[in-house]
Amino acid sequence: MSDVIHELELLGAEIEWPATPAFAPRAARAPRARSRRPSRRLILVVALAVLALAAGALAATGVIHFGGATITRVDTLPPVDKAPRLALGTPVRLAEAERILPFTLPPRLAHPDAVYMREDTINLLYLRDGKPRAVLTVFREGSGILDKLVYTTTKLRRVRVNGAPGLYVPDVHVVDFLYGGGPRLSQPTLLWVKDNLTYRLEARDALALASGG
C-alpha cells in the first residue's frame, strides 16, 4: 500500500464527519426547502451576533457569568478553526508580568516555562518534555476577553481552587474566543477567581495542576 493511501486511511479516522441525524427510516417527511446557504463564516458571524443580542434572554436558560468569563450553553457548537494558532502574545519576564497583573500562582504552576502578555492579559505556558502541557491565562474581571460555548449537556462543576471559587468545564467540546483568534475547541478548562482576577487553566489535568500542593 502506498504511503498516501495509508495516510488517507489514517486521516479518515480523524475527520469530523457531520453528526448523523436521527432518521425515521420508514416515515416519509418533507425535504427541507432548498436554498442558497450562506458561507460557514457568515453563519458563524450571524450566530455570534444572535448570541450577543440574545444574551439577556438566554440568561435564564444557559448563560453563566463567572469572573471575567461568559459561558453559554448551546445545542450546537459553531464551526471551529480546524488549525488554530494560539497567539499568546509578546514574551515577557515573569516578574514583569506580575507587575502588570498581581496574580498568584498555585504551587504546581509557580514556574512557567514561558510568559507572554497580550492586551493586558497574561498567558503562562507550561511544557512537559518540551511540549505544551498547559496554558494559564490571567485577566481582569470585566475585560470581556473570554467567551465559552458549551453543549447543553456539559456538566459544569463548581470547585474550590486553593480556597478560591472555581468552575470546572470537563468537556473537551468547548469553544473559546480567546487570544483574538477564531473559535476553537478546547481541552478541559478550570476557571477560578481571586482578587478580582480571573484565571483560566486549559490542561487535561487542570484540576490536579491547580489544586495540587
Place this chain on the structure above:
Amino acid sequence: MSRPLTSEADLVARARRGDGDAYDQLVRAHQDIAFRTAWLVSGSAADAEDAAQEAFVKAWRALGRFREGAPFRPWLLAIVANEARNRRRSAGRREALVLRAAAERRPSAGAASPLEAAVLRTERRDELLAALERLSDDDRAVLGCRHLLGLGEEETAAALGIRRGTVKSRTSRALVRLRAELGEAP
C-alpha cells in the same frame, strides 16, 4: 467488527416480510456510513440528511425487489448515493472536510496531548486535507469513499453510480493528482 452475515440476513428477511423493527435495526447499523457517503457525494450535511432520509424510505418500499442473499449495505448505499447525487451542489460550494478536535483524535506518536496538537499542528495532516479539498468533486468523492470511509470497490461503485472498473481507474488517477497537489512524484 461488522454484524454477522446471518444476523443481517435474518433482519433483511424479516424486513422483507414487513417487520418494521427489523428494518429500523438495519438502518441503524448502516446509517452512519450512509449519511457520510451522502455527505461526500452531495457536499452538504443538510442535503445528505434529506437524501439519506428519502433513501431509507425508498429502500423500505423497495425491499421486495431486493435480491435475497445479496449484501444489504451496497444496495442501501446505492439508493442513498443516488438521492445524494440528485441534490449535489455545484462545484466550489461543497462543505469542507474538517478534522476532529485535537482532543478527540486517537492518540498517535508525537502528539501526546490535545493542547500540543493545537499548538503544534501536524503539518502533514493539514497539507493532505488541503490537497484533498483542491481536487475535483469526482476525485474527492472516489478517494473519500475508498480511503476515508473505507468502502470496497463494489460499494464505491454503487455509491458513485459508476462501474467497478471505473472506480479503479478513477481512484488511480485521483491519487496521481493528489500526489501532484502534495508536490510529490507520481
